[in-house]
Amino acid sequence: MEPATAIHLTPIGHVTRESGIELRLDEPYRAGLSGLGDFGHVVVVWWAGRYDVPEARQVLTVPLPYADNREVGVFACRAPVRPNLVMTTVCAIERVDQTRGVVEVGDIDAFDGTPLLDLKPYHGVTDRVRRLRVPEYVADWAEWLPESGTALMPGEA
Amino acid sequence: MEPATAIHLTPIGHVTRESGIELRLDEPYRAGLSGLGDFGHVVVVWWAGRYDVPEARQVLTVPLPYADNREVGVFACRAPVRPNLVMTTVCAIERVDQTRGVVEVGDIDAFDGTPLLDLKPYHGVTDRVRRLRVPEYVADWAEWLPESGTALMPGEA
Numbered sequence: 001m002e003p004a005t006a007i008h009l010t011p012i013g014h015v016t017r018e019s020g021i022e023l024r025l026d027e028p029y030r031a032g033l034s035g036l037g038d039f040g041h042v043v044v045v046w047w048a049g050r051y052d053v054p055e056a057r058q059v060l061t062v063p064l065p066y067a068d069n070r071e072v073g074v075f076a077c078r079a080p081v082r083p084n085l086v087m088t089t090v091c092a093i094e095r096v097d098q099t100r101g102v103v104e105v106g107d108i109d110a111f112d113g114t115p116l117l118d119l120k121p122y123h124g125v126t127d128r129v130r131r132l133r134v135p136e137y138v139a140d141w142a143e144w145l146p147e148s149g150t151a152l153m154p155g156e157a
Numbered sequence: 158m159e160p161a162t163a164i165h166l167t168p169i170g171h172v173t174r175e176s177g178i179e180l181r182l183d184e185p186y187r188a189g190l191s192g193l194g195d196f197g198h199v200v201v202v203w204w205a206g207r208y209d210v211p212e213a214r215q216v217l218t219v220p221l222p223y224a225d226n227r228e229v230g231v232f233a234c235r236a237p238v239r240p241n242l243v244m245t246t247v248c249a250i251e252r253v254d255q256t257r258g259v260v261e262v263g264d265i266d267a268f269d270g271t272p273l274l275d276l277k278p279y280h281g282v283t284d285r286v287r288r289l290r291v292p293e294y295v296a297d298w299a300e301w302l303p304e305s306g307t308a309l310m311p312g313e314a
Contacts, residue, residue, distance in 0.1 A: 007165070007166040007209075012240050031217040031230060034228075040291070042232075072192030073192055075190050075275070078283065082189070084166045084169065084274045086243060098230075121234065125299040125301070126246070126307055141280065145285060
């Protein structure tokens with residue numbers, strides 16, 4: 001077992017929502033975008049920085065806003081409170097400009113200015129589950145990522 | 158824009174490959190597993206600790222082992238060398254034992270002892286892309302996650 005020492009990350013860029021949604025990479029990381037434009041979707045790994053306070057990182061169960069009287073563990077939902085605030089969102093890729101370090105994407109459930117940690121290409125063989133199983137309280141949710149992507153919750157900005 | 162300060166993570170547990178594959182959560186985090194067993198798959202967020210050396214974290218392009226003479230950016234492949242060694246693997250859930258903090262899963266491309274950072278339930282609406290687009294050099298890969306899961310590369314252990 002590896003030692004459970006502290007792990008250090010450095011943001012590679014940030015999300016902007018100014019005119020369309022862009023993932024903007026800082027200059028030192030832009031070479032890493034080579035070839036990403038050949039994929040239709042990207043797994044965006046981001047940091048829920050607004051919740052980076054000790055209280056939010058101690059939360060282990062949350063009431064679900066979309067299910068009456070149901071509280072589940074943070075590892076059974078996508079809430080941005082959890083011990084490590086690493087979030088993942090699958091986004092449609094519209095355009096990659098490696099020189100400027102910009103990936104134009106469909107919608108993302110991350111605020112303007114959100115720090116980016118990593119990008120990964122979306123592959124069928126690793127990311128696409130043929131037979132879904134989900135709890136009854138989300139059984140009426142779509143079985144596919146919407147064409148428009150994953151939005152912020154109403155009221156968020 | 159959020160300040161690009163350093164980000165600190167603490168492992169919540171680790172992967173074991175001793176008898177079957179288990180995600181073992183440390184005691185303080187086990188309450189977070191409540192409800193995860195209602196899902197068929199989990200997005201496992203882990204730390205590629207064996208590569209946590211400055212050299213690996215400065216790599217921005219890699220030659221692809223599965224495509225002749227092709228080098229792509231680390232954000233266009235899943236190589237465990239990249240600025241932030243946060244990896245994601247979708248795993249089938251076989252059994253969740255919250256009291257012992259154990260999630261039995263299908264295969265995972267992580268070594269024995271790999272630190273775990275987070276677990277998230279796999280939803281269709283957020284994680285399942287209907288229309289795939291991938292480069293020609295992986296066009297013959299499966300379009301779905303295999304029933305057995307994602308394995309280590311041959312020769313890894």
